[in-house]
Amino acid sequence: MSAVVEFEKVVAVAGSFPVLTGLDLRVAQGEVVLLRGENGAGKTSFLRSCAGLISVSSGDAHVLGFDMRVDRRAPRRYIGLLGHENNLYRDLWVREHVEFRAAAVGAAESDTDAALLRVGVPKQLWSVPIGSLSAGQRRKVAIASLVVGRPRLWLLDEPHASLDSESRENLDVILAEASQLGATIIFASHESPPTNGIASRVITMGGGRVLEDSGAS
Amino acid sequence: MLAETLLVARKDLRVEWRAKVALGQVAPLALLILVVLAFALDANSSLLELGAGGLYWVAVLYGGTLLIQRSFDVETDDGNMDAFRMSAIGAPSLFLGKSLALFVQIGLLELVLGSGIALLYNVRVTDWVLLFVAAVAGTVAFSVCGVLWGVMSAGLRVRATLLPLLLVPVLAPILLAGSRAFETALGVRADAGWTWASLMFVIAAIHTAIGLGAFGFLLEEG
Numbered sequence: 001m002s003a004v005v006e007f008e009k010v011v012a013v014a015g016s017f018p019v020l021t022g023l024d025l026r027v028a029q030g031e032v033v034l035l036r037g038e039n040g041a042g043k044t045s046f047l048r049s050c051a052g053l054i055s056v057s058s059g060d061a062h063v064l065g066f067d068m069r070v071d072r073r074a075p076r077r078y079i080g081l082l083g084h085e086n087n088l089y090r091d092l093w094v095r096e097h098v099e100f101r102a103a104a105v106g107a108a109e110s111d112t113d114a115a116l117l118r119v120g121v122p123k124q125l126w127s128v129p130i131g132s133l134s135a136g137q138r139r140k141v142a143i144a145s146l147v148v149g150r151p152r153l154w155l156l157d158e159p160h161a162s163l164d165s166e167s168r169e170n171l172d173v174i175l176a177e178a179s180q181l182g183a184t185i186i187f188a189s190h191e192s193p194p195t196n197g198i199a200s201r202v203i204t205m206g207g208g209r210v211l212e213d214s215g216a217s
Numbered sequence: 218m219l220a221e222t223l224l225v226a227r228k229d230l231r232v233e234w235r236a237k238v239a240l241g242q243v244a245p246l247a248l249l250i251l252v253v254l255a256f257a258l259d260a261n262s263s264l265l266e267l268g269a270g271g272l273y274w275v276a277v278l279y280g281g282t283l284l285i286q287r288s289f290d291v292e293t294d295d296g297n298m299d300a301f302r303m304s305a306i307g308a309p310s311l312f313l314g315k316s317l318a319l320f321v322q323i324g325l326l327e328l329v330l331g332s333g334i335a336l337l338y339n340v341r342v343t344d345w346v347l348l349f350v351a352a353v354a355g356t357v358a359f360s361v362c363g364v365l366w367g368v369m370s371a372g373l374r375v376r377a378t379l380l381p382l383l384l385v386p387v388l389a390p391i392l393l394a395g396s397r398a399f400e401t402a403l404g405v406r407a408d409a410g411w412t413w414a415s416l417m418f419v420i421a422a423i424h425t426a427i428g429l430g431a432f433g434f435l436l437e438e439g
Contacts, residue, residue: 051303073433076304077305083296083299085295087299091291092228101304103224104224106305
């Protein structure tokens with residue numbers, strides 16, 4: 001399988017603090033990778049580096065074939081990123097927001113309804129301001145905003161946060177389906193019991209580098 | 218590029234339409250400033266007539282700064298700036314879309330303030346064409362300057378106080394040119410009103426050129 005993420009001796013710095021300290025990692029297409037590690041292990045920084053939101057100071061970094069040291073914006077149109085925050089416009093209605101996100105990534109606005117139904121946002125909430133939703137409902141809208149763009153690389157930071165058990169299972173099914181269709185998924189999670197059910201590989205990080213890799217040869 | 222620009226502008230205007238901050242809070246506040254200024258000048262009608270152009274642009278400066286700040290607050294709220302950076306929309310379209318939305322909002326604010334000036338300050342317009350052109354030029358200049366400086370401060374923790382501090386000196390030449398052009402249009406100064414209006418278009422053009430070229434970099438590094 002071709003590599004979707006290829007990091008070799010990558011160092012990244014946020015402010016004056018090194019967040020990735022010589023990270024070596026290769027993720028192939030279709031893999032579902034679970035990132036584990038203590039707070040400050042570098043999981044979020046790794047995800048943000050893959051999205052080009054943190055620049056690489058040294059080492060070689062390629063994402064979806066793009067050299068991140070040359071143009072870190074290039075792969076973004078193929079990436080779906082969900083961080084700790086939901087990236088939602090609180091004043092927009094649910095459907096308006098997902099429609100906008102669809103149009104912003106070049107997806108068809110007509111896919112909006114399917115995405116909302118897929119993640120389990122009931123129709124009666126589609127014309128409700130996002131600001132009036134519960135935390136779990138907002139998380140679902142954020143996930144629908146990713147689903148509608150059909151990314152080739154999913155970067156998810158604690159995606160199950162705020163979701164009830166049924167919605168967590170549904171998210172796992174959505175991610176498994178995306179993986180079967182060829183998408184690559186990298187997600188960080190502190191879930192207990194661990195949600196490694198969908199993960200084909202578990203990576204433990206610490207101090208900005210890989211400590212343990214279940215997929216290492 | 219046009220479709221992307223309209224997409225961003227439509228989103229910003231929709232957010233404002235739903236939130237009702239521009240017309241519900243900023244416009245009444247800017248109107249109150251006109252009233253307070255009238256009180257401060259002791260309702261001296263001749264003084265108000267003479268200074269109406271300048272006082273109008275002072276109120277626009279205040280209300281416009283709030284609208285510019287609001288335009289970037291919605292992008293930094295809930296981590297939206299990340300989604301803004303991750304979107305496939307080109308940086309020039311983001312710049313133009315946000316500028317267009319601000320142009321509409323500041324334009325509406327100016328309509329409200331224009332009505333307020335006419336009612337409170339007893340002004341008489343002698344050159345409607347100059348008044349209209351100067352208002353459009355000033356609004357375009359306000360909008361593009363606001364988006365350019367707004368994105369620079371968007372990622373900063375102290376943006377709420379820093380943005381006005383950065384913006385007011387930048388917007389001061391527009392305030393000056395707008396005031397002079399309006400004074401000519403209101404018949405209180407036999408001066409080169411069209412030259413001042415043209416100056417605002419030049420300021421707008423320079424900032425638009427800088428914005429189109431640098432917005433992507435500023436968004437990335439902000």
